Structures are given as structure tokens and as C-alpha cells.
Amino acid sequence: MLSLDGISKSFPGVHALTDMRLDVRAGEIHALVGENGAGKSTLTRIIAGVHQPDSGVIRFDGNDVRWAKPRDAKERGIHVIYQEFVLFPHLTVAENIFIGHERRNRFGLIDHRRTANDALELLARFGLQIDPKALVKDLSVADQQMVEIAKALVHDVKLLILDEPTAVISGHEVEVLFGRLRGLRDAGVAIIYISHRLEEIFALCDRVTILKDGKYVGTRDVAAVNRDQLIALMVGRSLSELFPSRRPAAERPVVLETQDLSIPGRVRAASIALRAGEITGLAGMVGSGRSELAFGIFGALQKSEGRILIEGREIASMTPARAIAAGIGLVTEDRKGQGLAMLLDIAANVTASTLPSVTRLGLIDSKLENDIARAEIENYQIACRGPSTAVSLMSGGNQQKVIVARWARTSTKVLILDEPTRGVDVGAKAEIYRIMHDLANRGIAILMISSELPEIVGMSDRVIVMREGTITGELLAHEINEEAVIGLATHHAAA
Structure with a gap:
């Protein structure tokens, strides 16, 4: 579905990416991991058309592409859900889902009933029970995130990128999200999943690509690596070395x-x-x-x-x-x-x-x-x-x-x-x-x-x-x- 080869990108005084590689298949959840500054955000923005690479080739859905602007990537089926939601809190769920793609009647006016019904149908297809007429500000953070995903699904989504999607949810909400993402994967959607929480990588993802200092380290099947090996690829040291030596037991006041x-x-x-x-x-x-x-x-x-x-x-x-x-x-x-x-x-x-x-x-x-x-x-x-x-x-x-x-x-x-x-x-x-x-x-x-x-x-x-x-x-x-x-x-x- 997506292939990047030899991607490099520099900003004034900073080499953000050097000879980066990535390939993501249709119907897989592909993790992207690395320390802060490893180049994950820059790479995501290049895929989404926010930045243009200085060099390298992007191939998407069988064609070499070079996005001039984010809208180009979105129209081809690439959608990014950022850590900070892009929602309007005082609009309804339905209005947020179809913003920019409003349902209109034959007079060109917004058809609120049709908008609500279409939103309800879309949410139900995603297994969600959210009132389309509810204001977004009144939803839980988890439901707001689902609205973000539903907003992407209004379009023909081929590649979905999620940046730290569980930073603001936990527990049962995470399991619900994972279930929805697995459903999208099974429907053939390619998903790039960015997270610092390594346990999520092992619970959800099929393959993982590791970045370090703006460079490609490697791609592994998640089933073929363990946590310690993944950390060693990311930072160059093992999990046991992360924690300081345990101090001797003592009777302390x-x-x-x-x-x-x-x-x-x-x-x-x-x-x-x-x-x-x-x-x-x-x-x-x-x-x-x-x-x-x-x-x-x-x-x-x-x-x-x-x-x-x-x-x-x-x-x-x-x-x-x-x-x-x-x-x-x-x-x-x-x-x-x-x-x-x-x-x-x-x-x-x-x-x-x-x-x-x-x-x-x-x-x-x-x-x-x-x-x-x-x-x-x-x-x-x-x-x-x-x-x-x-x-x-x-x-x-x-x-x-x-x-x-x-x-x-x-x-x-x-x-x-x-x-x-x-x-x-x-x-x-x-x-x-x-x-x-x-x-x-x-x-x-x-x-x-x-x-x-x-x-x-x-x-x-x-x-x-x-x-x-x-x-x-x-x-x-x-x-x-x-x-x-x-x-x-x-x-x-x-x-």
C-alpha cells in the first residue's frame, strides 16, 4: 500500500531524516517507534503531504506520488489522527464528522436530519453507540477519539495514521479502540500506529519499524522480537540497563x-x-x-x-x-x-x-x-x-x-x-x-x-x-x- 525509499528531509540546522525506508501493507497494523527526535513526526507529515521530502521516492497504492499539499494525500485515502484532536467542541457529533462534506438538500442548504442519520449509520458501522446530535464537548475523551476516526471514515480510507492514540484514554477504552482498529485492518485498511507504549505494540501490531536519530534501523515482525530486543534497537541498550541498580535495603525513618x-x-x-x-x-x-x-x-x-x-x-x-x-x-x-x-x-x-x-x-x-x-x-x-x-x-x-x-x-x-x-x-x-x-x-x-x-x-x-x-x-x-x-x-x- 505504501512504500518509501531513500527519503531525506532537512530543516535549517537540522537533518530530520536521512535515507529513510518504510513499507506498509494493506490489511496490517504497522507500528512506528523511536525516541523523541527519531523522525517519526517528520515522516508522518511527509506521508500526509504536510512536508515535501528533499529526496527519495514515495509509492502509494501502486503509483509514485509527490503530494503538493495535505488535501492531495487525503483525497487519495490517507488520513492522520493526531494526538491533539481537531474537533469543534460546540458543534454536534454529526456536524464534526461531516464538516467540509455537509449533507445538503436540493436548495443547497444543510440537511441536518440527513446529516444526523448518515452519522448514526457510520457510527453503527463502527460499532459505536454515540448520539450524533450530542455536542462534542459533552463526550468522553474516548468517544471524542472515536468521532475523529469516524470523521476519517467518511472518505475512502486506505491508510490511517494514529499518533499516540492512547495518550488520553485507558483501560476499557483502549480495548474498544483496539477492537475497532483490528476491524479496519480486517477490512483491508493499512494502519500506521505510533506509540511510546511498547506493550501496545505487542498487543496490537503485526510489524514494527524502528527509527533512531532520523535514520532507518530496521523492520521486524512483532512476533519475532521481545520487549528487550525492541528497546535495544531503539536506544542501543537493553531493558535491564534502563533502571538504576537497586539500592540496598535499609531501615529508614x-x-x-x-x-x-x-x-x-x-x-x-x-x-x-x-x-x-x-x-x-x-x-x-x-x-x-x-x-x-x-x-x-x-x-x-x-x-x-x-x-x-x-x-x-x-x-x-x-x-x-x-x-x-x-x-x-x-x-x-x-x-x-x-x-x-x-x-x-x-x-x-x-x-x-x-x-x-x-x-x-x-x-x-x-x-x-x-x-x-x-x-x-x-x-x-x-x-x-x-x-x-x-x-x-x-x-x-x-x-x-x-x-x-x-x-x-x-x-x-x-x-x-x-x-x-x-x-x-x-x-x-x-x-x-x-x-x-x-x-x-x-x-x-x-x-x-x-x-x-x-x-x-x-x-x-x-x-x-x-x-x-x-x-x-x-x-x-x-x-x-x-x-x-x-x-x-x-x-x-x-x-
């Missing part, structure tokens, strides 16, 4: 403790202890109450019962301000929506939680703020042009480092990390793991929430597991393995 902490409708009687210099993993299925427990500890959700103690002293009514003052930091899983000020630069983001320290006579001391940011850029090896770099222009891994740098400046006792490596590439994960290891060695108690079992097993000194708002068990270092974590995550706590 308790820094923070919860006793029978309950959050209405979310967490029931949760008792945990976080120790200085220890990385405690908090595991469980999505919806188990992990994030809610973290928010309760930080004071962002109010408790109904129980106690929170810091170094033995009870905080009767925890709030985020009191948590910060007590040396507690929280890195949320939604770095763009809840973590970063996306319109500001690195310097402003790094100092956001400590503004009084860079304020003089009510004004921010820009020189001091930039000096602090430069030190953190060096300390955390943040790839950027300097403190004035806009965080919106940075990769996910470097954005995450900026947030960690901010909270590490104030988190003298406890740092809570909710999905710290979500949406970042394997190389950036290794850097974040190193940072976490270094912070723990400085005596900070780290609570790491993660849905990735290899991460939980590889990083944790101790693991606490939750299910349906309740703690079901705790594993010490020698007991930690994926089977034990899954067992506790899928069973009720002992009575």
Missing part, C-alpha cells in the same frame, strides 16, 4: 504516614507509610484510587476520615499550600493540563512554586530566575536553547524534567510522582529514573504511581497495591514481581 485515610467515593481507610530515601511504588488498575489517594495526601482532595502525619505531627486539615510548606510536592499525570504553564518559558515554570524566592519589591528578578533555571537545566540535563525556551516547544520527556525540577526545589521531604514517564520515549524514561534515584539518595521519600508494571518492579523499594479504593497489600523488595502486583491488583483486600 517514616516521613509521612496516613492512618485510615478516606476520601468520599474514592478511597477507603488507606494506611501507608513513606520513608526517607525510599521509592514506594503505588500500583493498581486505572480507577483503583491511586491518584485520588495522592491528591488526598497533597490536600487537593479533602478527606472525610483518617489522619495525615508528617514526621509524627498530624496535619488536621491538609491543603496544597500546607503540603508545599511542609516539603511535599506533587507531579500530576496531566503535565499539560495541570502541571505546566504551557505559554511560559522554562525559567517561569521552574520557579513557579517558589516565586517569593525570585521576587524583589513585588517584581520578579529575571536575572535570578534565569540563573536558577540554568542551574536546573544543567542539573537535569534538559535539552533546550536556554531558560527562555517555551515549554510548549519541548519534547514530552524534557517537559517532564522541567516539572520535576520545579518540585524538587521545594520537596524537601516527599515527592509524589503520578505516571512520571507517561508519553515520553524510552531514552527520556531512563533519565527520569536516574533523577528519581538521585532524589531518593538525597533522602527524599518518593511515592511513584505507575500503570507500567516493568516500571513498578524496576524502580520500587516497596510496592503498595490498590483496588477499588482500598489497599489490598504491600510488597517488600524481595517480593516484588509482576505476578504478585497483578494478583493484589485484581483481588479484594483480605478481611
Whole structure:
């Protein structure tokens, strides 16, 4: 269906792609993997007609092609679903699906009834029960994504490209998406699937092409490689080398403790202890109450019962301000929506939680703020042009480092990390793991929430597991393995 040979593309000062190759067959789901900066986005844009290659040949559906604009590629059956949805929230599902291809009556006016009926038929063909008259803003994120896919299916789709499609969904929603994609594959559609989540590659894809530093590394049948081999192709080192060496077990003092902490409708009687210099993993299925427990500890959700103690002293009514003052930091899983000020630069983001320290006579001391940011850029090896770099222009891994740098400046006792490596590439994960290891060695108690079992097993000194708002068990270092974590995550706590 699609063949690229010798594709090269340069931008001012950057060789984005060099002699790239790719072939995608009709009726297959083909994964495209590589670290941030490997060239995946540039390659996708060339396939979609956003960029024209400097050299090389593109062959699509049996013909050599060279798209002058994205519309050319779309008219031939190539459709891209980007990580950021291109939907109009205040229009209906039907209006979004047929935008630009409106159903009209014989007078040239939009026929809303026909539009809704055609949308209902299209959604039903895709196995979806979504009201075509509903406003997009009222849909779940998963349903919004399905509307994006349905919008592509209005056309004669031959090649569908999905960029990080599960970044904003989880659990059952992912399984629903996978089922729809398998149905499209079985109908003969070629699918390019881009994801940092390697477990999805093995669950869904037929073949995988690996990119590194803008160059073609190789193409493999997914059934012929394992996770460790795939990582080695992507970054040049094995999975075992991603995680720092486990630190020796030691009796460490308790820094923070919860006793029978309950959050209405979310967490029931949760008792945990976080120790200085220890990385405690908090595991469980999505919806188990992990994030809610973290928010309760930080004071962002109010408790109904129980106690929170810091170094033995009870905080009767925890709030985020009191948590910060007590040396507690929280890195949320939604770095763009809840973590970063996306319109500001690195310097402003790094100092956001400590503004009084860079304020003089009510004004921010820009020189001091930039000096602090430069030190953190060096300390955390943040790839950027300097403190004035806009965080919106940075990769996910470097954005995450900026947030960690901010909270590490104030988190003298406890740092809570909710999905710290979500949406970042394997190389950036290794850097974040190193940072976490270094912070723990400085005596900070780290609570790491993660849905990735290899991460939980590889990083944790101790693991606490939750299910349906309740703690079901705790594993010490020698007991930690994926089977034990899954067992506790899928069973009720002992009575």
C-alpha cells in the first residue's frame, strides 16, 4: 500500500531524516517507534503531504506520488489522527464528522436530519453507540477519539495514521479502540500506529519499524522480537540497563504516614507509610484510587476520615499550600493540563512554586530566575536553547524534567510522582529514573504511581497495591514481581 525509499528531509540546522525506508501493507497494523527526535513526526507529515521530502521516492497504492499539499494525500485515502484532536467542541457529533462534506438538500442548504442519520449509520458501522446530535464537548475523551476516526471514515480510507492514540484514554477504552482498529485492518485498511507504549505494540501490531536519530534501523515482525530486543534497537541498550541498580535495603525513618485515610467515593481507610530515601511504588488498575489517594495526601482532595502525619505531627486539615510548606510536592499525570504553564518559558515554570524566592519589591528578578533555571537545566540535563525556551516547544520527556525540577526545589521531604514517564520515549524514561534515584539518595521519600508494571518492579523499594479504593497489600523488595502486583491488583483486600 505504501512504500518509501531513500527519503531525506532537512530543516535549517537540522537533518530530520536521512535515507529513510518504510513499507506498509494493506490489511496490517504497522507500528512506528523511536525516541523523541527519531523522525517519526517528520515522516508522518511527509506521508500526509504536510512536508515535501528533499529526496527519495514515495509509492502509494501502486503509483509514485509527490503530494503538493495535505488535501492531495487525503483525497487519495490517507488520513492522520493526531494526538491533539481537531474537533469543534460546540458543534454536534454529526456536524464534526461531516464538516467540509455537509449533507445538503436540493436548495443547497444543510440537511441536518440527513446529516444526523448518515452519522448514526457510520457510527453503527463502527460499532459505536454515540448520539450524533450530542455536542462534542459533552463526550468522553474516548468517544471524542472515536468521532475523529469516524470523521476519517467518511472518505475512502486506505491508510490511517494514529499518533499516540492512547495518550488520553485507558483501560476499557483502549480495548474498544483496539477492537475497532483490528476491524479496519480486517477490512483491508493499512494502519500506521505510533506509540511510546511498547506493550501496545505487542498487543496490537503485526510489524514494527524502528527509527533512531532520523535514520532507518530496521523492520521486524512483532512476533519475532521481545520487549528487550525492541528497546535495544531503539536506544542501543537493553531493558535491564534502563533502571538504576537497586539500592540496598535499609531501615529508614517514616516521613509521612496516613492512618485510615478516606476520601468520599474514592478511597477507603488507606494506611501507608513513606520513608526517607525510599521509592514506594503505588500500583493498581486505572480507577483503583491511586491518584485520588495522592491528591488526598497533597490536600487537593479533602478527606472525610483518617489522619495525615508528617514526621509524627498530624496535619488536621491538609491543603496544597500546607503540603508545599511542609516539603511535599506533587507531579500530576496531566503535565499539560495541570502541571505546566504551557505559554511560559522554562525559567517561569521552574520557579513557579517558589516565586517569593525570585521576587524583589513585588517584581520578579529575571536575572535570578534565569540563573536558577540554568542551574536546573544543567542539573537535569534538559535539552533546550536556554531558560527562555517555551515549554510548549519541548519534547514530552524534557517537559517532564522541567516539572520535576520545579518540585524538587521545594520537596524537601516527599515527592509524589503520578505516571512520571507517561508519553515520553524510552531514552527520556531512563533519565527520569536516574533523577528519581538521585532524589531518593538525597533522602527524599518518593511515592511513584505507575500503570507500567516493568516500571513498578524496576524502580520500587516497596510496592503498595490498590483496588477499588482500598489497599489490598504491600510488597517488600524481595517480593516484588509482576505476578504478585497483578494478583493484589485484581483481588479484594483480605478481611
